Each structure stands twice: as structure tokens, then as C-alpha cells.
Amino acid sequence: MPDAAATPGLPPEPPPEPSREPLCASADLAERGKAWVWDVQQWGRPARAFALRFDGIVVAYLNRCAHVPTEMDWQPGEFLDMDRRWILCSIHGASYEPSDGRCVGGPCGRGRLTPVRVAEEGGQVYWYPSRDIRPVPFDEPAPGSP
Ligand code: FES
Numbered sequence: 001m002p003d004a005a006a007t008p009g010l011p012p013e014p015p016p017e018p019s020r021e022p023l024c025a026s027a028d029l030a031e032r033g034k035a036w037v038w039d040v041q042q043w044g045r046p047a048r049a050f051a052l053r054f055d056g057i058v059v060a061y062l063n064r065c066a067h068v069p070t071e072m073d074w075q076p077g078e079f080l081d082m083d084r085r086w087i088l089c090s091i092h093g094a095s096y097e098p099s100d101g102r103c104v105g106g107p108c109g110r111g112r113l114t115p116v117r118v119a120e121e122g123g124q125v126y127w128y129p130s131r132d133i134r135p136v137p138f139d140e141p142a143p144g145s146p
Contacts (some may be wrong), residue, residue: 020126021135023060023118029053029125032084034077036125037063040116041134049116049133050079051125054098058125060118061101062133065089066111087113 024036035052042062048071051060063071067089073079074090081088086104087096094106101113117128129135 018128020119020128023051023125023127026058026120026123026125029058031056032080035073035079037073037077038127039136040129041136042114042132044134046136047133049127050077051116051118051127052079052098057099058118058120059098059101060116060127061087061113062116064114065091065094066096066103066108066113067092067094067106 023038028036029052031053033053035050037048037050040047040049040062048063049060050063050073051058053059063073065072068091070091072087072089072091072094074088079087080098081095085098087098087101088094089096089106089108092107094108095104096102096108096113097104101115103109103111114133116133117130119126119128
């Protein structure tokens with residue numbers, strides 16, 4: 001079926017780039033250091049995500065364990081184990097591969113972390129909202145506010 005927006009004789013327009021949100025400066029994410037944690041909404045409900053640098057690449061996931069849907073950091077922004085090799089859930093010790101979020105040990109079984117798309121450009125880290133994971137609206141009332 002032809003693209004309705006295509007002009008005859010010209011190649012079709014590429015799809016628009018998904019919009020992105022600034023997250024932090026590249027320098028805020030040291031190699032295997034503390035993660036950058038931020039608020040999002042997943043399916044319209046409050047959630048938190050985190051980004052960290054591992055082997056030079058910025059990766060990001062929802063802060064939600066595949067074992068029990070709870071936050072995993074043992075101190076705010078601290079997700080890596082003592083050897084700075086695995087993402088470690090502080091609740092029951094599930095371990096995840098930082099590069100892809102796959103469970104590699106503990107009670108997370110065949111589960112994996114929910115990825116959040118990120119990109120780094122010009123010294124800035126961006127994240128890409130998806131259909132399911134969105135920014136918190138500016139006019140969202142704080143929990144418990146009238
Ligand atoms: S809640 Fe993460 S290992 Fe159980």
C-alpha cells in the first residue's frame with residue numbers, strides 16, 4: 001500500500017525521530033559509578049528509572065526488580081555490586097547483566113529489567129519516552145496533595 005504522505009516521484013519521507021527528553025550531563029555518569037535516578041510514569045502510574053554507565057555505554061532501566069516489583073537500589077542511585085560488575089537487587093540479591101538487563105542469578109529466573117531507551121550526544125544524555133513509559137506531567141499533583 002503506498003504511503004499517503006509520499007510525493008509521486010520522490011522517495012518517501014523518513015519517519016519522524018521520536019522526541020527525547022534531556023536527562024543529565026554525560027559527566028554525571030562515571031564508569032560503573034552511581035546511577036542517575038529519575039521519575040517517570042509507566043502506564044500512567046508513578047515509577048522510577050535509572051541510568052548508569054557500563055563499559056562506556058549509558059544504559060537505563062525501570063527501577064523495578066523482575067522478582068518482586070520493587071525498587072532495587074541499596075542506597076539511592078547505588079545499583080552495582082561490590083565488584084561493580086552486576087546490577088544487584090538489594091531485596092533478595094537478584095543479579096542482572098548491566099548491558100542488557102537480563103537476569104544472571106538469584107530469584108529473578110528468566111526475567112529481565114525493563115529497558116528505557118537512552119542516547120548520548122554532545123555531552124548530554126537523553127531518554128526516549130515510549131508508549132508505556134512517559135515523563136511525569138508538569139501539572140501532575142504531588143501524591144497526597146489536595
Ligand atoms: S525483589 Fe529483587 S530479588 Fe526479590
